[in-house]
């Protein structure tokens with residue numbers, strides 16, 4: 647069975663900003679994240695990204711810039727020996743009533759349709775509560791990382807039905823644990 651990991655982007659793969667990530671130059675990898683993705687990929691995991699990008703709806707950047715940002719991330723992962731299978735994003739704003747904006751499960755539904763993979767209990771890593779809720783509603787395993795907005799998410803208190811989820815300092819720590827578990 648394909649091993650799949652779903653990653654939120656801002657705050658997990660790259661540093662987040664309250665001013666949004668509007669260009670390739672603003673996209674700074676979280677330390678260790680590129681290598682962590684490559685290690686998962688080399689160990690046989692399909693790694694996909696599920697990200698809210700309301701900056702498009704807000705007119706801060708367009709889908710061509712977003713594609714360049716994602717190409718830049720994947721180029722770095724490929725240089726480290728891995729690959730990201732796909733980037734799935736919601737371009738809409740909070741009031742657009744779409745199904746693909748996390749915490750709704752629409753991005754995961756797109757992943758299932760396009761990759762014909764099972765997502766049941768696939769780890770879905772995020773730094774925001776909406777990431778964890780999207781994971782939960784799509785049947786994935788919600789995993790919190792404390793990079794980006796993650797520490798603030800934890801400090802705000804997780805809902806009872808998310809109280810026992812796995813929590814890691816960052817994506818690199820998750821990959822160390824996940825690969826260590828797989829090699830046992």
Ligand SMILES: O=P(O)(O)OC[C@@H](O)[C@H]1O[C@@H](OP(=O)(O)O)[C@@H](O)[C@@H](O)[C@@H]1O
Pocket residue numbers: 654655656657662663664665666667696697698699700701740774
């Ligand atoms: O963490 P992911 O899903 O990869 O991407 C989050 C970004 O799209 C932006 O999402 C915005 O939330 P609103 O879209 O304004 O609610 C803000 O949180 C920004 O700081 C953040 O950069």
Ligand SMILES: [Mg+2]
Pocket residue numbers: 654655656657658662772773774794
């Ligand atoms: Mg995030």
Ligand SMILES: [Zn+2]
Pocket residue numbers: 735736737738744745746747
């Ligand atoms: Zn959407």
